[in-house]
Amino acid sequence: MSFLKRFAENRGALLGLVILAAIVFVALAAPVLSPTDPWATQGRPLLPPGSDFVLGTDMLGRDVLAGIIHGARISLWIGVLSTVVAVVIGVSIGALAGFFGGWVDDVLVRVVEFFQTIPSFIFAILLVAILTPGLTSIVVAIAVVTWPPIARLARSEFMSLRSREFVEAAVLSGVSRGRIMLAEVLPNAVSPLIVMGSLMIATAILTESALSFLGLGDPNRISWGYMIGAARTVFRQAWWLSVFPGLAIVLTVLAINLVGEGLNDALNPHLKGRIGLER
Numbered sequence: 001m002s003f004l005k006r007f008a009e010n011r012g013a014l015l016g017l018v019i020l021a022a023i024v025f026v027a028l029a030a031p032v033l034s035p036t037d038p039w040a041t042q043g044r045p046l047l048p049p050g051s052d053f054v055l056g057t058d059m060l061g062r063d064v065l066a067g068i069i070h071g072a073r074i075s076l077w078i079g080v081l082s083t084v085v086a087v088v089i090g091v092s093i094g095a096l097a098g099f100f101g102g103w104v105d106d107v108l109v110r111v112v113e114f115f116q117t118i119p120s121f122i123f124a125i126l127l128v129a130i131l132t133p134g135l136t137s138i139v140v141a142i143a144v145v146t147w148p149p150i151a152r153l154a155r156s157e158f159m160s161l162r163s164r165e166f167v168e169a170a171v172l173s174g175v176s177r178g179r180i181m182l183a184e185v186l187p188n189a190v191s192p193l194i195v196m197g198s199l200m201i202a203t204a205i206l207t208e209s210a211l212s213f214l215g216l217g218d219p220n221r222i223s224w225g226y227m228i229g230a231a232r233t234v235f236r237q238a239w240w241l242s243v244f245p246g247l248a249i250v251l252t253v254l255a256i257n258l259v260g261e262g263l264n265d266a267l268n269p270h271l272k273g274r275i276g277l278e279r
Contacts, residue, residue, distance in 0.1 A: 037222040097158075167180060
């Protein structure tokens with residue numbers, strides 16, 4: 001209950017949670033909220049907002065609101081899935097490096113440094129181009145370019161925890177190293193990893209939007225980045241085609257960042273101690 005109380009004390013985090021919950025609800029209920037096909041022509045091209053359509057239509061007469069509603073599913077799905085893959089890769093490599101140390105740490109740190117020297121967005125573009133644009137290639141590309149920071153965090157956490165008394169007691173009792181890492185060390189290192197993972201979702205959504213904007217998204221799936229990219233040639237004549245999907249991206253990223261900061265405040269052990277002293 002103390003975690004929930006600390007989180008609830010952060011008004012920004014609560015606001016972000018409400019916004020994020022609304023966006024997730026829209027994504028999950030997209031077939032109900034907008035049963036029409038977002039790719040189908042619904043009216044005359046370039047109708048402004050407030051006419052026959054709440055957010056207007058695009059160059060082909062497609063409903064912009066339907067595109068935003070259905071695009072939420074793709075943007076959130078890619079953001080969450082690519083982050084999960086990146087966290088699994090990063091935590092696995094960071095845990096091995098931090099727990100075993102020695103030559104294992106040296107080799108894995110060099111691998112992390114190699115990936116960090118490559119410009120992440122250019123590397124993502126290259127990977128998507130090689131794998132051919134699609135949901136799978138985008139998820140793989142985003143995961144490959146975003147795992148090094150969480151690997152470094154996991155390494156530092158495991159390195160600081162491996163010399164604790166409960167870990168040494170488990171080693172002396174004959175528990176296998178794999179079980180010690182999963183059952184003893186990982187639960188004590190999970191808090192900062194959760195915070196960074198939540199913030200990585202926002203980065204993944206921005207990266208997917210940028211790739212789709214450049215025409216490297218899945219051509220069979222509508223997303224917010226695709227909508228902005230398709231409308232860039234008519235921005236002066238139809239501003240709403242870019243503004244409304246852009247606002248959806250801004251709200252989603254802002255909400256995720258606010259929730260991430262709230263989790264950081266609630267899970268930060270130093271903050272716990274400070275709050276206790278203040279009381």
